[in-house]
Amino acid sequence: MLFDTRPKTKLEDLFDRIDERKAFEDALYNYPLVIVTGLRRVGKSSLIKAMLNELQEISIFLDGRSLYSSSGGNITHFHLISQIESELARVSLKYKIVKFLKELRGVSIKGNSITLIRKELDLSSLMERLNEFAAKNGKNIILYIDEAQYLKYYGSRGGKDLLTLLAFIYDNLHNTKLVITGSEIGLLHDFLKLSDYESPLYGRAYSEICIEPFKRKTSIEFLKKGFAQINLPVSFDIEEVVNILDGIPGYLVLFGVKYREFLDVKEAIEKVFNYLSGMISSELKELEKRSPRYLKILKHIAAGVDSWAGLKRLLIASGDIVGDSRLYEALNILQQTSWIKKADGKYNIVDPVLKRVINGISE
Ligand SMILES: Nc1ncnc2c1ncn2[C@@H]1O[C@H](COP(=O)(O)OP(=O)(O)O)[C@@H](O)[C@H]1O
Ligand SMILES: [Mg+2]
Structure with a gap:
């Protein structure tokens, strides 16, 4: 369903993005590192999640924003490992990785559950082992890091320890791909420092895909299809709505959801703005703190x-x-x-x- 405010996870729910899908797939199989940028709510996570699901690779998902907020802005090894642990639990439902990780220092296996021992685990060894598993099964591990600019708050060296891990993966683990996104595009590059010769990732080749808002025509089609899916007749001028909301899919989805609720265009648009000012003001507060x-x-x-x-x-x-x-x-x-x-x-x-x-x- 189009009018769902969560990121899409299936291609059948992803509207348009035909070129971006192809670009993403090409990039994924031609580069060890793919960077996906674009404004907030433009559909980065949706594109990636739907594609990774489609391609049937083994993905490990790290969410920079949630790491940042759950750690109070000071992300430690502990927080990172916790996220990886729950990702391994998810992956192990589908793939037989449990046996494969058994011998690894810092991994404790009980039945089918995997516990990572924070103090003992070496992340590069874990990634190495996962890479081996993928290679044996004709798959790739996709380490997908969403809103990675927040990982600048990992550890005490501006995330450098994590970059070192990424550089190790990039150089050595040929069945592991890195997919990295960020809405704060400059900060993302500032964190990755691909062109800073003192940075661990310096000089690595990568492919960057920038997701743009929908074109006017696509936005109109998007709303039409969204309303058709929920069998709601459109008795207002969709073009007018697109004039105001433009082409960021996240806003269009929100409008669809609110229109279904209130059945009044003006009120729905009003609600979209209210909701967004709430969301944006919390981001603005972060800025204002600085x-x-x-x-x-x-x-x-x-x-x-x-x-x-x-x-x-x-x-x-x-x-x-x-x-x-x-x-x-x-x-x-x-x-x-x-x-x-x-x-x-x-x-x-x-x-x-x-x-x-x-x-x-x-x-
Ligand atoms: N191509 C698309 N088709 C359908 N819905 C989309 C599409 N792109 C984005 N959305 C919707 O827009 C909202 C924001 O998308 P999301 O992927 O979370 O954006 P981002 O990761 O760029 O912030 C979500 O509700 C998502 O379902
Ligand atoms: Mg996202």
């Missing part, structure tokens, strides 16, 4: 101030005496976190819904 300046800048940009000079003038007028390098840094962070984009020297919020939500936030 500096209240970010929200101020976002609000100015949302209101149409698109130049460096204009932003500087307004900040100073509001009593924030910001220096050039500080303003530069703040704008840089906002670009890295995908809140804004700079094109032809002008700053803009690309996502029109985000723009509207920010415009509606009172200080």
Whole structure:
């Protein structure tokens, strides 16, 4: 069903994305490392989950965002191992990995259940063993790390220990593929540091797939199909809705869900915005923790101030005496976190819904 707010996990539920599916599959079998980027709620996780399910490879899923929030922003070996442990439990339902892991230090097997002993387990040995299992069975292990920019908060060295593990996997485990996503595109690259020669992953070749919002026509088709699936006649102008919500599938899904509930377009759109401002304001709070300046800048940009000079003038007028390098840094962070984009020297919020939500936030 299209109007389901969780990431899709089956191809039959994935709308369109024909080119992206092919690009993903090609990348997966031609590169040890595939990076999938795109705005929040554009459908990165859906594409990957549906494809991995289809390709019948053995996937191990690590969720950067949930690791970050469940650890209170300080991800340790303990948190990481816990997630891997539950992934192994899931995988072992389908594949006979239990026997294969028996002899490994740090792995305790009782019946069919696998317990990882945090202090003893060496992750690279575990990955090595899983890789061997995959090779023997004509499969690949896909280590899929979602919203990986959060893993910068792993350990005490900005996630470097994890990058070392990824580099080991990349170089040595030929039946293991790395699939890494991030909504905060600049931060993701900042974490992976593929072009920083001091980084463990330096110089490795990779394929990057950027998922774009749906084109206008696809968005309209998406809504039509979604409503047809739930047998709800469309008695309003779908184009009007797409004019407002644009092409991020996550927003369209939300609209579908809310329309089904309230049977009123205006109210449904209103609810979409309410929901998103809730979601976005928690993300904004994270930003504000770093500096209240970010929200101020976002609000100015949302209101149409698109130049460096204009932003500087307004900040100073509001009593924030910001220096050039500080303003530069703040704008840089906002670009890295995908809140804004700079094109032809002008700053803009690309996502029109985000723009509207920010415009509606009172200080
Ligand atoms: N191609 C698609 N077909 C159907 N639903 C989609 C598609 N892409 C995204 N969605 C829906 O949009 C929402 C956000 O998708 P998700 O995959 O979680 O995005 P991301 O991982 O980029 O944040 C989910 O409700 C998901 O089901
Ligand atoms: Mg996702």
